[in-house]
Amino acid sequence: MRDLYVSDLLTRGTSEWNRPLIESILSDLAPDIYLIKPIIYMAEDTYCWLKTKTGSCSVKSGYYAQREESTTQVTLQQAITSFNWQKFVWREMTSPKLKLFIWKLCRGALPLGTNLQGRGIITDGSCPHCTQPETALHLFFLCPFARQEWNLAPFHSVPNFATAASLHDCFAFMSTLLCLPPTGISSNLSPWILWGIWTSRNLILFENKSVTARSMVVNAVVAAREWLLAQVVNTTKSSPTQTGNETPPTNPDVIYCNTDAAWSVSRRAGLGWCFKNAAHSVYSEGSRAIDHISSPLMAEALAMREAMQEAKRTSLLNVWFRTDSQELARAINSKSYPVEIFGVLMDIELLSSSFSFVFISFIGREHNGVVDSLAKSALQNHVSTLY
Ligand SMILES: [Zn+2]
Numbered sequence: 145m146r147d148l149y150v151s152d153l154l155t156r157g158t159s160e161w162n163r164p165l166i167e168s169i170l171s172d173l174a175p176d177i178y179l180i181k182p183i184i185y186m187a188e189d190t191y192c193w194l195k196t197k198t199g200s201c202s203v204k205s206g207y208y209a210q211r212e213e214s215t216t217q218v219t220l221q222q223a224i225t226s227f228n229w230q231k232f233v234w235r236e237m238t239s240p241k242l243k244l245f246i247w248k249l250c251r252g253a254l255p256l257g258t259n260l261q262g263r264g265i266i267t268d269g270s271c272p273h274c275t276q277p278e279t280a281l282h283l284f285f286l287c288p289f290a291r292q293e294w295n296l297a298p299f300h301s302v303p304n305f306a307t308a309a310s311l312h313d314c315f316a317f318m319s320t321l322l323c324l325p326p327t328g329i330s331s332n333l334s335p336w337i338l339w340g341i342w343t344s345r346n347l348i349l350f351e352n353k354s355v356t357a358r359s360m361v362v363n364a365v366v367a368a369r370e371w372l373l374a375q376v377v378n379t380t381k382s383s384p385t386q387t388g389n390e391t392p393p394t395n396p397d398v399i400y401c402n403t404d405a406a407w408s409v410s411r412r413a414g415l416g417w418c419f420k421n422a423a424h425s426v427y428s429e430g431s432r433a434i435d436h437i438s439s440p441l442m443a444e445a446l447a448m449r450e451a452m453q454e455a456k457r458t459s460l461l462n463v464w465f466r467t468d469s470q471e472l473a474r475a476i477n478s479k480s481y482p483v484e485i486f487g488v489l490m491d492i493e494l495l496s497s498s499f500s501f502v503f504i505s506f507i508g509r510e511h512n513g514v515v516d517s518l519a520k521s522a523l524q525n526h527v528s529t530l531y
Contacts, residue, residue, distance in 0.1 A: 153177070159184045178436035179411070181446065183487035184453075185494045239371050242335040249280055249338065250311060256280055272348040283345060285314045290341050292357035297337050298365065336364040398462045398501060399427060403451045404515040405443035405469075406523040411436055413443035414523030416515040417451035419460070429514075430454060431522035438484060444469035445488040447519065448476075448504070452495040461500045466507035468516075473506035 153170075155162045159182040166174050248254050257269035257278030271278040273289040284290055285305035294303045300322040308314045318334040340360040347353045399419050406414040412435055419427040432450065437443050448467055455463045467473055475481055481489040496502045509516070 150182075154182060175436070179438040181442065181485075181488055184449075184491045242339055245339060245342065246335055249284070250315070252280070254280065254342070256283060272345055280311055281308070281314070284338055284341050289344070289357060293337055293341055293361055296358055296361045297333060298361075299333070333364065333368050336368040337361070339367075340364040396422060398422060398464050399455070399460050401451050401455060401463050401465045402507060402512050402515045403444070403447040403465060403467050404512050404519045405440065405447040406516070406519040407437060407440040407443040408523060411438065412523060412526055413437040413440075413446070414519040414521070414526070415443065415447035415450050416518030416520075416522060417447060417454060418515045418518065419451075419455070419463075426514075428454075428458070429518060431518040433522045433526040441469065441471055441482070442485055442488070444472045445485040445492070448472065449488050449491050449495070452492060456495060456498050463499055463501070464503045464505070466505055466512070468507055468509045468512040470506050473504060476504050 153162055153166055154160065161178060161182070163174075166177055170177065245254075252259060257267055257271065260267045261269040269277055271283055271287055273287050276282050276287065282290075285294075285308060291305075294305070297303075303317065303321055305314050305317065308317065319332070321332065321334055340363060344355040344357075344360050347355055399421055401417060401419045403415075403417045405416070412433060414431060414433045416429070416431040418429040421427055430450070434446070437446070444467055448465060451465060452463075455465075472485075475485070476489060476492060479493075492504075496504075
């Protein structure tokens with residue numbers, strides 16, 4: 145079973161499971177494997193954190209995951225337990241990438257010189273900026289380069305970590321740092337500074353490039369502001385779905401497509417979709433039944449994907465897709481994809497780009513009767529379809 149890739153289990157050239165192969169070598173796991181719906185279109189691989197529903201790592205879930213592990217590092221465990229995560233890290237308004245990074249930093253999981261030496265990996269273990277041993281406390285707070293960064297950062301008062309005895313002390317102090325106006329940063333800049341220190345260290349070490357502390361601080365401020373601005377945009381974009389007020393720009397050529405799914409506990413689903421023009425006359429409709437569907441949400445997502453594929457096949461250009469799953473509409477519009485349906489939503493994202501106008505929104509169940517019947521009858525008249 146070594147050297148077996150997921151792609152080896154797919155029928156060549158398709159995104160469908162190779163059932164005879166799976167039944168012969170992984171028969172015990174087959175039902176679980178079929179529940180996973182392979183992505184149809186090429187999408188970039190991405191890391192996914194299985195401990196949260198959204199797949200993005202939160203420090204909180206990381207902390208619980210860490211607690212679940214039976215670790216022999218009792219002292220580290222104690223240090224983490226006594227750490228006030230709620231105050232210092234969880235509430236930080238910062239990107240998931242930085243949360244993961246900070247979690248690693250606190251957890252002693254960054255490949256720092258001294259950590260690597262501790263694991264028996266040959267390295268001289270010294271800081272790339274000076275000759276001191278590269279501990280987290282040194283690299284991020286005490287090293288002259290780090291101090292320069294902290295001094296240049298636009299904080300209200302100059303941070304001085306010189307008396308800090310531990311990372312804990314540093315994080316406690318960091319949480320008190322305020323940014324000066326007019327940086328436009330309402331949340332804590334510290335995680336971005338830490339990230340800057342980490343990336344400059346890696347640039348020196350792996351690319352032999354030197355970076356000035358000043359340019360790193362400028363980058364940190366810019367990145368923090370960009371991230372904050374992007375959060376504001378995301379909230380505005382997703383609000384129509386959340387409030388149920390559908391207000392896309394009107395287009396007379398738009399075709400409306402309603403989708404729906406019916407799901408049964410036997411993990412079968414019926415999918416239905418229906419295209420109508422602005423005059424509400426039915427343009428085309430379709431349905432199908434499929435097996436091995438993990439949840440109603442997965443079924444709704446697959447119904448949407450089927451409908452979009454159908455719209456693409458028939459060369460529709462302006463389509464407004466509507467689902468009666470608020471959860472699905474919200475996930476798509478906020479781009480926060482639950483792990484379970486991540487691949488299907490990536491396909492939907494890619495399919496969206498093939499239309500000149502596309503809008504996806506929530507529609508009340510009471511307005512979705514036609515497709516509801518289509519989906520239900522597909523489920524009832526179910527003839528096992530391999531998917
Ligand atoms: Zn140093």
